[in-house]
Amino acid sequence: VFNSESKMPSFAIFIYLSDPSLGRFDTTTVSQQTLMEHFIQGITNRETICVSADSPADITAWEHLELNADGEVVRVKFQSLGLHGSMSFQYLPSTTQFLSMGGNDLIGSLDLELAPDSIRNINLIYNSFSGSLDFTHLPAQLEELTIYKNSLSGSVDLTRLPPSLQRLNVHNNRFSGSVTLTELPERMLYLNLGSNRFSGRVDLTVLPSRMERLFLHHNGFSGKTDFAQLPDSLRMLNVEGTKLSGTITLPKGTLRVVTFEGSEVEVLRQDHDVGLVK
Template sequence: DLYFIMTIFVIVLTVDPGLGKVDKNTLPQQTLMELLISGIVDPMNKICSIEDRPEISDWRGVTCNADGDVKEIRWVLIGGVGGTIALEWLPSSVERMTILQLKLCGGVFDISSLPPRIVEIRVSVKLEGTVDLQNLPASIEKFALTGCQLTGTLNLESLPETLTFMRFKENRFTGSVCLTRLPTKLEVLSLAKNQLTGTLDLTNLPAGMKRLFLNDNHFRGELDFTQFPLSLLTLDISDNEVSGE
């Protein structure tokens, strides 16, 4: 098949003999996008087109700039999409990514490989591993990993100040979380339906916080409800072992 032969040919030419791996930055955007979806079942009919090798600007849910660089990927509940998606091949030009496909698997999620100027990430596919939030791109504003089956702990103390929205609902995160050093611009935070533990300090939330979801975890202890920001509209701490006034 010409589609796969050309992709493999380009990869072979760009392998660093000393490192034994591909330098992603040397690959054309067309090839990177083809590698991104190479594990998806029947991608030609679901995402590309019936052509042998359609230009990525013609792909469903893909927006490119005048130079042909991918700026946005939006694949939301496309019927019949299954298999795997290789997020490590995201082009470095991508600024917004929304992939909500619950039947997809994405392997290990490596934050350090995200595009450096990405602004928005919304992903709901089955992933593996932990999330090192210290490596989030400084440009990020909205970050959501929902129902991804991710594990490990969450360090929320050094998040980018650009962040306004963060959702980690329905994963398998464990351990305690610090909510006193969140980004000052953060308006929405959801840690609902995980396996988080420990006590909560809600006395120093961001001044503009609007919605906070901590429900369905294993938090415990007394809470101080007297120092919430005036902007707070929604607080859900149900299904925990907490109390307070």
């Protein structure tokens, strides 16, 4: 039996869609309707999205999808819908640019390496995702990844992030181990590693030249740190609740905000009249 739309045997489509171990496949060979139905298949109350769990409505009638002029999925906006269950990223249509599913009760792993390279923004905050996350194979065009307040764990490799990535927020998970901050994307503006289980020393001497906010707070980072080469663009630095030490000198009139309570970091402010003051 052949599927007239995909020009592929229907049993072959079933194999592709039912076996995640096969990894990423060419989603352009399958209708977007079929892909989206399989994307939400693991959500137990999916009727919230597709009207009927047993007989899903056409995706043009899905209230929380945004389609382009060709009827292709561009934005998936399933945030705060009380969703339960899991999802599989390999089924996202290749036209998807924005995925927001925060504020639900979603579980399972985040296999973001299977998400389409077209996706630019992923927001999965306030869920119960667990397991490790491969940061070295994120979607090629990703600009923002926000996954705070989950139960993700394991190490975090920040040395091979997509060059396009500007904002990364992994706050309040269970990530651990050391982190390398010397090979971040040059476009990165915002990085939040706060409230995890990271440890070891941090090198802040070659941060991206445009970085504006860096949060390292409430981790096990330790050791004497060179703060003398922070980029001029940095407006907020939080090392509160770490074991980092060293001295940060703030020029007079600077707009930089440094939060350092509970650490061994000393902050001095430049005053033209009396020199350096605490």
